[in-house]
Amino acid sequence: MRISTQSIYNNATSQLNTLQSALARTQNQLSTNRRILTPADDPVASARALEVSQSKEMNSQFATNRASARSSLAMVEGALQNAGDLLQDMQRLTVNAGNGAMQLQDREALATELEGRLEDLLGVANSTDGAGGFLFSGYMATTQPFTRTPGGAAYQGDQGQRQLQVGASRKIPLSASGAAVFENNPTGNGVFQTQADKANKGAAIISSGAVVDRPLANQGRSYELTFSVTGSPAVTTYTVVDSATGTAVPGHDNQAYEPGKTISFGGLSFDIKGEPADADVFTVEPSKKQSVFNTVTDLIAALRAPSDGSTGKAALTNQLNTALDNLKSAHDNLLTVQASVGAHMKELDYLDSAGDDLDVQYAATLGDLQDLDMVKAISDFSMQQTTLQAAQMSFKTMSGLSLFNYL
Known part of the structure; x- marks a missing residue:
């Protein structure tokens, strides 16, 4: 089989390029980790x-x-x-x-x-x-x-x-x-608010009150408490009316007033102190x-x-x-x-x-x-470098051979 000089150079160049590329790739891997x-x-x-x-x-x-x-x-x-x-x-x-x-x-x-x-x-x-x-x-x-x-x-x-x-x-x-x-x-107290009517003539003071039955108090009903002062000596009574129905709350119709005594109905309670006047009004409304x-x-x-x-x-x-x-x-x-x-x-x-x-x-x-696995990469780099150098030396030696050297 006859091998042309051009084929030898082409194959050698291709092989050296491949080895050079592999070495350059490993170098890049090492530099970038x-x-x-x-x-x-x-x-x-x-x-x-x-x-x-x-x-x-x-x-x-x-x-x-x-x-x-x-x-x-x-x-x-x-x-x-x-x-x-x-x-x-x-x-x-x-x-x-x-x-x-x-x-x-x-x-x-x-x-x-x-x-x-x-x-x-x-x-x-x-x-x-x-x-x-x-x-x-x-x-x-x-x-x-x-x-x-x-x-x-x-x-x-x-x-x-x-x-x-x-x-x-x-x-x-x-x-x-x-x-x-x-x-x-x-x-108010977060559930209901007690207030005195601005037209009141007496000296009664209503407290903020408290909740004694939350489900009942949370029904959101409004009430109006009206005082009545009659007779001599004066007798003070009060009536609590449900604002929605206009009817008196059971047990709180013409009740005798005692200053400071707790008044309870509808799941809420409060007290009134002082001396109310006739027709004085206090309201209890949802907050x-x-x-x-x-x-x-x-x-x-x-x-x-x-x-x-x-x-x-x-x-x-x-x-x-x-x-x-x-x-x-x-x-x-x-x-x-x-x-x-x-x-x-x-x-x-x-x-x-x-x-x-x-x-x-x-x-x-x-x-x-x-x-990168640095140990493996350095080992590969050393091997590729040695391989490339050997290939270069081998090509240099082979390319220098000639029959004229033996004539």
Whole structure:
């Protein structure tokens, strides 16, 4: 068989190129510490590595989102803390206003101070996040949530809560609705509210009351208690009428009045102290939602109203008791929202810990799929280098052979 010189050179060149390519590939693997340089090296592992890399990037983005969510929630929590301090101060001022030694000018000073607290509370309710968005306006982040009105404040936002994805299957609220924080405050004791009619002429004071039978009290019925003072000496009686039916509550029709004695019906109880006048009326109604701004505005008006004589003092005391109950309810509601914000921030800590663990798992999986076995790669590199050098020497020797050397 005759072999041409061209064939010898072609075969040798092809073999040397193959060995050179293998050596260069191993060099690239060693320099990048990657076993897979192109998807063709291991299609299955490459596809799996792409999926894991995408999951790892998403996990990193979730970590960034959690940092942003924590910052937003910290601002909400700070605003709620300020609002809570203001409500506590308002309750203190309301208690002080009940001091019987106070004169009209003293109550005027308290009313002025409460006006300042009201403006401060309105400012907290209109807090921003530092980027032009309002914390308590729901989805309407660019709309100022509360505007001052003669009766208190009007809410301009909506009921939504802005949320951010902080995990593969978890979204965290970044804000709280201003309506939920400052307006949805149950009046009275949370189930019912007792009030004295503004036209009362006597000096009777009604308590906030308590629930003795919750299922019965939760039926949402309204009642009206009317006093009657007749005879000489005067005999005081009262009648409790169901406002829905207009009929007297059994056992409470023309009952003798005893100051401070508990009055119970419909699953609720309360007491009345002092001396009522003839035709004085007290109402018992289901609790309803009331804005804290309306509560404080009504309180300020009550402090500035004349309160001369026993009738005026009793009216003021009843109004102060109502305001104190409503402020306490508003503070309790705010604490509930604040606890929810705190729970979300605590959850972010747990999600951070879980995210860190996932990051380690993803890195380990990518290492198994992509990382190079350095010992094997160095051994292969040395072998390929030796093989290439031997092939080069062999080709050089063979290409130098000639019959003319033997002639």
